[in-house]
Amino acid sequence: MDWRRLRTDGGETEFKTSFESGDGSSHPGPPRFVTVGEGIVDPNGNEMETRDSLAPWNPDSDTTYDWRVLESPPGSTAVPTDGPVAEFEPDVPGEYTLGLEAPDGTHELTVRAFPEADDDAPRPQVELDATVEDGRVSLSATASVVGTGDPDIEFYVDDRHGDVLEADGTIPVSATDEPTRVYAVAVDERHSVPDAVELVPASEGTDTQSVAIEYPFEPPEWAVDAIVYEIFTRRFPDQDDPTFETIADRLDHLEDLGIDVLWLTPFLAAESGFGTPMEAGGPHGYNTTDYFRVDPDLGTMADFEALVDACHERGIRVVFDLVINHTAETHPFYEAAVDESHPDHERYRDWYRWVDFDERDADTYFGWDGIPNLNYANPAVREYLLGVVDFWAGRVDGFRADVAWGVPLSFWTEVSDRLTGRDSDFFLLDETLPSDTEMGGGRFHMHHDDVLHDTLEQLGESVAGDGTDESDETGRKDEEDAVADEFTDSAAGLDTTTADAILEAIEDRQRRGAHPDSEWLLYVENHDTDRYLAEYGRDAQLAAGAATLTLPGSPMLYYGQETGVTGRRDPMNWGAFDEDLLEHYERLIDLRKSHPALQAGADLERIPYEADTAAAVAFARTDSETDRRVVVVLHFGTGTATVELEESVGETDLLIGTDGLEWERTVAVDSVAVLDADGDGHVDGSRTLE
Template sequence: MKKRTLSQLTAAALSLFTAFGPVQEVHAQQSKASQWPRGITYEIFVQSFADSNGDGIGDIKGMTSKLDYLKDLGVEAVWLMPMNPSPSYHKYDVTDYYGIHPDYGTMADFKEFISQAHKRNIKVVMDMVLNHSSNQHPWFVDAVKNENSPYRDYYVWTHKNDPQTQKEGRPTGADSDNTQHWHKVEGSDYLYYGYFYDGMPDLNFDSPKLREEVFKIGRFWFTEIGVDGFRLDAARHIFPDERPIDNHNWWVYFRNEMLKANKDVYLVGEVWAPSDIVAPYLKGLPALFNFEMSWNIPKAVNEGRGDSLAIKHAKITNFYQSVNPDFVDATILSNHDQNRIMSTLNNDVNKAKMAASLLLTLPGSPYLYYGEEIGMTGKKPDEQIREPFLWDTKAKDKSRTSWMKPVNTTDETVKSVAAQKKDKNSIYHHYKTLISLRNGSKALTYGSIEPVQLEEKSISAFVRTQGDESVLALHNLSAKEVTVALPNNLSSYTKALYKGKGSQQKGASVTLPAYTSLVLKK
């Protein structure tokens, strides 16, 4: 059964397709300006975040107990990595789309978490894995056993003697193996399609029954459970790479259906690609992760050169606005699939602080990966970038998870939250300060960006403007102190909103020590 084109969808479905550094000072903090989804979102791997019952596995009650920590940090939403029942530790292979993994707790626990989060004005975004299920999902188990199963059409099949079909769906790139995504079923002449691996068979979105099932799943979590949004895994792979328009149209269709369940629905998609490939998805997924800037920021910091960073960001922002003026640019430094930003920056705390300063002053609606704010380290394999969070020293930490033995983030390598709260120079306090600065500024939250070119190439300089508020951000990405002269047209920016230690402004002259920032207001 080959994947068909979306022209075979019902007329009603098609009609919907077309719809749509060191110690710093912060001065004169304004009242709160940000409002989610333009605020800060915090990504949590539940398994590693906080354990409530001593079994070593992070759980929902543990997360609930840490909501005050997140509110105090300045977070306005959480993105929870998958919580559905699953045979794997990461849970991206779902066996029940309507349940909660028993290791994490009960549906009642989750409803209480949502209630407590909402009391603190924190929204809840749930990871929704719709591209594929687990090969242990009852749908797939039945479909494998019986070619006449009602779930057979939920998946994508081909006969082993049909090599032409097996060439479909191959990924882009010179290293592609045309048949690597087709997998054998023992005792059968049929193969099934699984883009990632044989344990994750792709769902067949050419099937009207499957589409209706997916809408039912979405409505369940929005209307019966009360989540505020979905992070949509592998959004680029719903249809094969050679069918991009079908992918774009599917998300318009999905969003229209979800809007019927929740008029304020928030959908953020994972489209791991440069901006020209990402942009067409914005019509159905108004929020998309900006992976391009997650590559550009650490590259600029490691090279000590910031002069082109704002130009690149402005180019992406302007491009996205031309596709969807209301887009939400979900900016990140790293996530659960990438090496942790601290490790990418060679465990240099000053560089990590600079990366945070850039993320929180450039345009976008930033996502923080749990532990970034305390400088957790980690490089792939994946388990080692998803290690237990450190709330306190091991002897005192009753919330610390122990489902795995950490390789990178230990008491010897990373200071706990409790220790960093006592140290005003800590990366935790740096994050909290910059988050507060951003949350209190209309310009930093919503404003446009205008790159500023200075003679010193280590400086990333840009103006952010929203309404009557305009701020000038200056960041020194190098390991040496620099002094620059501001152009005449920026002479009115004299009021310091944020002042890194040792930074100075005297008339048109600005001095920035290594890895230090200065944010000025008219």
């Protein structure tokens, strides 16, 4: 096998994948659950839909693979497309068995096709569990759906592990001589994202009549309550000397804030390095020219690794922005692909997707010129990018997958298996806009909560006015290249003229059928949006930031959100912090990290209240383990709002340590108040103080 790959300097570098997916074979992974009429497809221009494909795992570009149907429901004539990476569109509901012919044998894959359904119908959720007794594993699953549905549950054993599920729904322990994965799918008007348990046999020398039950889709424990901080890598350090070293010099700021995860926007060699003008997006780095080389203007690989070590010394994990949907058009692979005189033209022409190759018209999204989409139908592309994944997985704590919606689900399933199977602490965060629940349940641990973000933006527009004119002065407002602006309204169907829309946004996760273990990244702004402070003003920004730190999910701050930066990708304002704003975020983060009722495991509860403005909302959070409960009141408008509660609460605002009540059960709030509601019972629907 030829492991050489072109470098940006015209030379070649060697790489080799170092991890294995699954059992190391070509088997294409877990069973697939799809809908007739949608199928497993990956067409060009598929900008707003889930992309998918059938593909061998651990691909070898020098090997021949072939797909065929082994069994299908009566009346079906569906067959996979030709090629090692195939598409398949079931035409009849039922269960299909596909065969992948590979050098290491024929691998069978179950494809369960459900009937066509109304995409607007609520999607069910399912949670799978198992118990072991008398030498048998019993499965139990709980299904739910918003509304009046009553979902059925179907169980499937991974095809790699054989047919061990018996007619009574149990599995003999003796049949699990290797780790065995079982899936549950809830079926109502639509089918759920699957849940899974892993049955792990007892180790040698222990009780052979026992297996351990593991939950492979759970996120790493450290990520569940993490507070994330995104930096625009080339704008965060001191501007006189912006390097990995000067980023490390600024980590005390993150440690003092209480940050758990540092998300670095791309820092590899890229076309958009230092000197890229703001009208071209600034030095963003999302058009890679070399996947194995850091931008030399930022330092060396050793300097980057020293930055990671410095983060770890402070208890901060590091997330790498993985950009593998596309490359720069100046990447040597693309330059070879478009140049028929290039000696490697034939090798790289099929590494990219084309609208019209003769016209050199590459497939891109939304007219984003200069970043041609890679061709995941080519096993060589998958093989190469698995090598990229392996290379960086050994150097960081997790990936944030840029344009995750543009890469087939089959690839992310393999990446997740490959990395979390090796290290259960490895973390995966996706960018899918609109957020796609299919990315949960064995692909990504956390998703961008675009619905909440869009709700916060629309609230800013409807209840906070236009804010300040600072965005016009910086030239950032209404820029055309914001990714968020390219998509349809994520908060469609929610009444975003009132502040309680933020509660509807959280509840919408269940209606969309998110996997129960999926975590959500809550953000006010990021590198693709305008600054909330500049767009909607200080009062709204204080409330929006508080929302992300008091609602269920993992809060994220975009660098300078807490210090008063007003330009989307402006330099960090070192030496010119808005100290009052910074103190606001320090208090919020400290309270979030110290109070169990504001953390991930706490329930969100709607409560009765009356407010003198639609820009205010009240809700409760309760931690069932400690019975701690708080009431949170947010106000997105200017001035002070008055909110009357139907329950008694503590008089002290936990956020600032002063009285938050004007009189009993009436809260006067500028932007946010957090009040204790730890009672011993209810009286007339209200909670009383002890």
